[in-house]
Amino acid sequence: MTQDTEITSEVYDLRNIPLDEMGSEGDAILSNLARVNPAAARVLVAAFQSSV
Amino acid sequence: MTGLAIPFRQVVLKVHSRCDLACDHCYVFQHADQSWRGRPRVMPAETAARAAYRIAEHAAAHDVRRVQVVLHGGEPLLAGHRHLALIAAALRDRLDPVCELDLRIHTNGVRLDERFCDLFAAYGIKVGVSLDGDRAANDRHRRHADGRSSYDEVIRALGLLAARPELYAGILCTIDVANDPIAVYEALAALRPPRADLLLPHATWDSPPPRPSETAYADWLIAIFDRWRADGAPMPIRLFDSLIRTAHGRPSLSEAVGLEPSTVVVIETDGSYEQVDSLKVAYDGAPQTGFDVFRHSLDDVAGHPGIRARQRGAEALAEECRRCPVVSSCGGGLFTHRFGAGSFDHPSVYCADLFKLIHHIHRETPMPTSHALPRATVDALATGFGSAPELDRLAQSQLSLRRALLAAQRAQAPAAWDLLVSLDRDHPAALAEVLLHPYVRVWAVGRLRGEGDAAYLANIAAAAAIRAGAEVKIRVSVTAGSIHLPTLGSLDGVSGDDAVLLADASGVRVDGQETTWREAVRLTRGDFSVLLEDSDPHRDCHQWPASGRLRDEEIAQWRRAFEAAWDLIASDYPRYAPGLRAGLTTITPLMTAPSSRPVSSTARHAFGAVAAALPADPATLALLILHEFQHVKLGAVLDMYDLYDESDTTLYHAPWREDPRPLEGLLQGTYAHIAVSDFWRVRRHAVEGEARQEAQENFTRWWSHTAAAVETLTGSGKMTPLGMRFVSAMRETLAPWGDERALV
Numbered sequence: 001m002t003q004d005t006e007i008t009s010e011v012y013d014l015r016n017i018p019l020d021e022m023g024s025e026g027d028a029i030l031s032n033l034a035r036v037n038p039a040a041a042r043v044l045v046a047a048f049q050s051s052v
Numbered sequence: 053m054t055g056l057a058i059p060f061r062q063v064v065l066k067v068h069s070r071c072d073l074a075c076d077h078c079y080v081f082q083h084a085d086q087s088w089r090g091r092p093r094v095m096p097a098e099t100a101a102r103a104a105y106r107i108a109e110h111a112a113a114h115d116v117r118r119v120q121v122v123l124h125g126g127e128p129l130l131a132g133h134r135h136l137a138l139i140a141a142a143l144r145d146r147l148d149p150v151c152e153l154d155l156r157i158h159t160n161g162v163r164l165d166e167r168f169c170d171l172f173a174a175y176g177i178k179v180g181v182s183l184d185g186d187r188a189a190n191d192r193h194r195r196h197a198d199g200r201s202s203y204d205e206v207i208r209a210l211g212l213l214a215a216r217p218e219l220y221a222g223i224l225c226t227i228d229v230a231n232d233p234i235a236v237y238e239a240l241a242a243l244r245p246p247r248a249d250l251l252l253p254h255a256t257w258d259s260p261p262p263r264p265s266e267t268a269y270a271d272w273l274i275a276i277f278d279r280w281r282a283d284g285a286p287m288p289i290r291l292f293d294s295l296i297r298t299a300h301g302r303p304s305l306s307e308a309v310g311l312e313p314s315t316v317v318v319i320e321t322d323g324s325y326e327q328v329d330s331l332k333v334a335y336d337g338a339p340q341t342g343f344d345v346f347r348h349s350l351d352d353v354a355g356h357p358g359i360r361a362r363q364r365g366a367e368a369l370a371e372e373c374r375r376c377p378v379v380s381s382c383g384g385g386l387f388t389h390r391f392g393a394g395s396f397d398h399p400s401v402y403c404a405d406l407f408k409l410i411h412h413i414h415r416e417t418p419m420p421t422s423h424a425l426p427r428a429t430v431d432a433l434a435t436g437f438g439s440a441p442e443l444d445r446l447a448q449s450q451l452s453l454r455r456a457l458l459a460a461q462r463a464q465a466p467a468a469w470d471l472l473v474s475l476d477r478d479h480p481a482a483l484a485e486v487l488l489h490p491y492v493r494v495w496a497v498g499r500l501r502g503e504g505d506a507a508y509l510a511n512i513a514a515a516a517a518i519r520a521g522a523e524v525k526i527r528v529s530v531t532a533g534s535i536h537l538p539t540l541g542s543l544d545g546v547s548g549d550d551a552v553l554l555a556d557a558s559g560v561r562v563d564g565q566e567t568t569w570r571e572a573v574r575l576t577r578g579d580f581s582v583l584l585e586d587s588d589p590h591r592d593c594h595q596w597p598a599s600g601r602l603r604d605e606e607i608a609q610w611r612r613a614f615e616a617a618w619d620l621i622a623s624d625y626p627r628y629a630p631g632l633r634a635g636l637t638t639i640t641p642l643m644t645a646p647s648s649r650p651v652s653s654t655a656r657h658a659f660g661a662v663a664a665a666l667p668a669d670p671a672t673l674a675l676l677i678l679h680e681f682q683h684v685k686l687g688a689v690l691d692m693y694d695l696y697d698e699s700d701t702t703l704y705h706a707p708w709r710e711d712p713r714p715l716e717g718l719l720q721g722t723y724a725h726i727a728v729s730d731f732w733r734v735r736r737h738a739v740e741g742e743a744r745q746e747a748q749e750n751f752t753r754w755w756s757h758t759a760a761a762v763e764t765l766t767g768s769g770k771m772t773p774l775g776m777r778f779v780s781a782m783r784e785t786l787a788p789w790g791d792e793r794a795l796v
């Protein structure tokens with residue numbers, strides 16, 4: 001699969017990251033949350049950054 | 053207890069101190085430490101009971117939720133069936149009430165038989181077997197004392213385990229660079245183990261490994277890595293998976309690499325605590341701590357300077373390692389391998405190999421972090437259609453979003469989170485099924501705004517656990533007297549705001565309360581089935597109020613309408629059917645409008661759901677489903693991609709409305725009205741008389757509205773390049789229908 005036949009999205013692929021390791025994926029989670037609810041994600045940034 | 057930084061999570065229990073093989077690379081018998089000579093052969097039952105008590109004491113004191121205990125040796129099976137059962141029972145009795153016990157055994161396999169397997173099944177023990185590859189590789193070291201090969205015995209043992217997959221943990225392979233790496237890999241892969249690990253042979257700077265070339269171990273491992281990747285990684289290989297994970301900032305799976313603090317402790321057959329076993333290669337007595345299970349707790353052991361040194365991560369490493377560009381992946385390698393001239397303050401004796409291997413792996417595994425769609429998938433969706441593979445792709449990206457949303461709630465309901473973590477590990481399909489329920493995301497997004505009940509996380513976990521066939525006991529959220537379990541149904545007649553839900557083979561209940569279980573209603577036609585969601589407490593998120601719980605006769609009406617509507621879609625609108633089949637999971641009944649005008653809706657967060665009041669006739673239901681499902685598809689595309697400039701605040705004329713609309717509204721409406729135009733285009737030919745005339749008028753009106761809106765989108769100057777591509781595919785679908793406007 002070459003790059004010009006795929007379009008990369010802004011949704012991080014978190015399917016195979018075990019839930020208990022999601023802490024180390026803080027940036028990915030935030031980016032995803034920003035797509036589903038930008039305002040709420042901004043509020044959460046601080047909380048996440050302190051937990052990861 | 054003072055200053056305990058990190059509790060122990062893995063305990064290696066030496067249940068027998070001798071072995072029935074005489075492998076010349078074994079760290080227990082063939083290296084510097086000869087302490088095994090003075091130890092009891094078998095760990096006495098009282099010692100095992102005491103060890104179990106110590107582990108439970110430690111887990112309870114530090115709220116450790118999961119402990120791994122590995123029954124080890126020597127060769128643990130030499131302890132015999134009865135004695136191993138006693139030890140396992142002691143561990144289960146003490147630990148099961150306190151935490152999740154992941155019980156394992158590492159064996160050479162020679163003595164494994166059905167009776168052992170039955171015992172392991174009874175006590176939930178997973179089995180790891182040592183095998184060094186093909187026959188030639190294995191027989192290089194793994195021989196009986198009289199020189200006989202152990203290969204056939206081990207293969208027989210692996211056959212027993214292959215037939216009992218629930219017991220099979222994997223294969224541990226010790227590397228010897230004299231073996232052909234590809235032959236070793238192929239031999240392991242042919243056995244199809246659930247997991248394999250490749251272990252560097254134990255060595256120190258004082259006693260370095262055989263090294264035919266400067267990076268012989270890296271070269272050997274890279275040969276396997278490249279082949280493993282080319283094969284599509286047919287089995288997990290712990291060393292490689294750990295290095296890929298650490299390359300992307302995630303924790304290692306193995307003590308052999310990574311910066312994670314060590315959480316392992318060893319208990320010898322005489323009950324003495326030791327540091328990791330591999331230290332035996334360093335010097336005589338190296339692993340000893342001077343503590344034992346009779347007089348000392350694990351907290352005492354945690355204070356031992358040797359243990360502490362292994363918990364200090366990067367800070368405990370040699371200067372050279374701390375400056376190393378791959379230190380976050382390597383972590384200085386296995387602690388033992390750093391030993392030389394009386395100190396551990398060195399890089400690994402495998403430093404050059406680790407550096408080269410890690411470099412190679414980092415280069416070969418660029419971070420696969422984002423969902424991507426093939427251009428053809430985006431184009432197929434843009435035409436207004438899209439079939440099963442396209443919808444599956446959208447659903448998979450929704451799954452990632454939902455996992456992120458769930459993770460955002462982890463601190464709010466710890467017991468539910470723990471259950472979700474274990475379901476995620478053991479029953480991912482059951483969990484995914486529940487996470488993809490449309491209103492799980494609605495709840496989770498509401499939580500981000502501080503709305504809704506945090507405890508509902510437990511309802512999600514319980515639903516997934518029940519789907520996985522697990523027994524459940526967990527405190528869940530109660531809404532209006534019901535416990536809703538998404539995708540499954542509701543337990544009605546519950547008092548209070550929360551309750552402890554029990555689920556097992558006999559059903560779902562709350563102790564001491566008279567409750568009734570109401571199975572979720574499904575609408576089914578042929579092999580297609582959707583939920584009729586009249587109970588989910590988060591379903592009322594549409595532009596029109598959700599109906600209350602349906603009565604039996606209303607459900608019957610919905611059934612009849614759905615069957616006829618689906619038949620119509622399948623026969624007259626076949627291009628939409630595969631996408632619906634793959635992506636429509638739920639229909640949510642709405643209140644009927646006073647004028648009985650058709651009412652339908654979609655909610656951006658409720659991927660998979662279409663909401664509607666039951667319309668007067670099935671053809672209208674078909675139309676509402678086709679129309680609303682367009683919004684479902686486009687909403688998921690918009691979750692992935694920017695099709696327009698989100699900062700644009702201009703309002704645009706939408707031909708079907710009096711009030712101007714923001715760009716997203718116009719795009720959504722246009723995309724949905726492709727299906728509406730198509731519905732009437734086809735419908736004109738299926739009905740007669742006045743209805744036919746009406747269908748014709750509807751078609752020409754919707755077609756021209758939609759075609760005009762496509763031009764407004766194109767001319768807005770606010771579509772992204774991908775958005776322009778999307779809209780032009782929409783235009784290509786519409787254009788030929790313009791020539792069909794005259795009704796012949």
Ligand code: SF4
Nearest residue numbers: 373376382384400403
């Ligand atoms: S590659 Fe060598 S220097 Fe770098 S962290 Fe590993 S052992 Fe230390």
